[in-house]
Amino acid sequence: ETGVTQTPRHLVMGMTNKKSLKCEQHLGHNAMYWYKQSAKKPLELMFVYNFKEQTENNSVPSRFSPECPNSSHLFLHLHTLQPEDSALYLCASRQEVGGNTIYFGEGSWLTVV
Amino acid sequence: DAKTTQPPSMDCAEGRAANLPCNHSTISGNEYVYWYRQIHSQGPQYIIHGLKNNETNEMASLIITEDRKSSTLILPHATLRDTAVYYCIVNGASYGKLTFGQGTILTVHP
Numbered sequence: 001e002t003g004v005t006q007t008p009r010h011l012v013m014g015m016t017n018k019k020s021l022k023c024e025q026h027l028g029h030n031a032m033y034w035y036k037q038s039a040k041k042p043l044e045l046m047f048v049y050n051f052k053e054q055t056e057n058n059s060v061p062s063r064f065s066p067e068c069p070n071s072s073h074l075f076l077h078l079h080t081l082q083p084e085d086s087a088l089y090l091c092a093s094r095q096e097v098g099g100n101t102i103y104f105g106e107g108s109w110l111t112v113v
Numbered sequence: 114d115a116k117t118t119q120p121p122s123m124d125c126a127e128g129r130a131a132n133l134p135c136n137h138s139t140i141s142g143n144e145y146v147y148w149y150r151q152i153h154s155q156g157p158q159y160i161i162h163g164l165k166n167n168e169t170n171e172m173a174s175l176i177i178t179e180d181r182k183s184s185t186l187i188l189p190h191a192t193l194r195d196t197a198v199y200y201c202i203v204n205g206a207s208y209g210k211l212t213f214g215q216g217t218i219l220t221v222h223p
Contacts, residue, residue: 002156033210043157043213056210090156100145100204102211104156 003027004105006091012111015081021108023074023091032074033102034066035090043090049074081112117201122218125195131188133217135201138182144205146177148186150197151216157200160186191221 004025013019025032034046048056049068063085065077074091088109094102118136125131137146145164149157161168161175163184168175174187188195200216 002158004156006156042215043211045210045212048210088154092156101147101159101162103159104149107154107156109154 002103002105004091004093004103006089006105006108008108009106010109010111012113013078013081014113015083017081018077018079020078021076021089021091021110023076023105025072025074025091025093025103025105027093027095027103029093029095029103030071031094032068032071033092033094034074034076035092035104037088037090037107038084039087046076078110081110083112086111117203117214119199119201119214119217121215122220125188125191125219125221127193127221127223128190131191131195131219131221133186133188133199133201133219134183135186136183137201137203140181140203141205144203146175146181146184147202147204147211148173148175149200149202149211149213150195150219151200152194152197157213160199191219193221193223195219196221 007022030051032049035043037043045058046060047066052068063080067075088107090107091105092102145162147162148160151157161173163175177184198216198218202211
């Protein structure tokens with residue numbers, strides 16, 4: 001248990017569906033991240049939020065839409081995805097001030113059919 | 114952030130120490146060395162990090178050379194549950210924006 005909880009753990013969606021991934025951290029951190037891990041590839045950073053503000057979008061297609069309503073919650077809204085978007089999506093958090101270590105959730109396995 | 118080089122795979126017998134090397138010859142003075150591991154189908158797990166001094170916690174020890182150009186992660190008594198991909202990452206100013214490489218696949222066998 002890392003203090004970063006992701007739901008759902010597994011999601012299967014059609015290319016025309018709209019779904020969301022949810023992340024909640026119980027660590028009192030104020031920076032949150034979305035990473036993507038495709039099969040046989042290293043983790044790729046997608047988005048960074050600091051104090052609820054998006055500070056980085058790593059050239060992610062607009063069919064992925066993040067939302068950070070507060071420092072404890074992070075969502076990734078998904079719509080019109082492609083089969084190649086099937087991957088493990090990882091949420092992470094860190095204390096922006098005075099903290100270096102980033103903690104990951106268990107991930108959400110997404111399959112697009 | 115500086116680049117790291119790790120062997121693609123290593124084996125270790127259960128109960129023995131696993132020593133995982135990492136080269137980071139371009140590391141700069143304010144960059145930390147982090148180690149994470151990822152067990153299949155799970156999120157990366159933080160293990161340990163250090164700047165200059167050797168570090169030890171309940172999971173592992175981290176030995177950093179004096180010139181800081183390389184480090185070794187030591188799992189003192191490897192178990193089958195330590196089988197995972199181990200990532201060595203150098204991280205400085207871009208805290209949190211960890212750049213993951215391919216890592217080392219450690220297989221612990223009976």
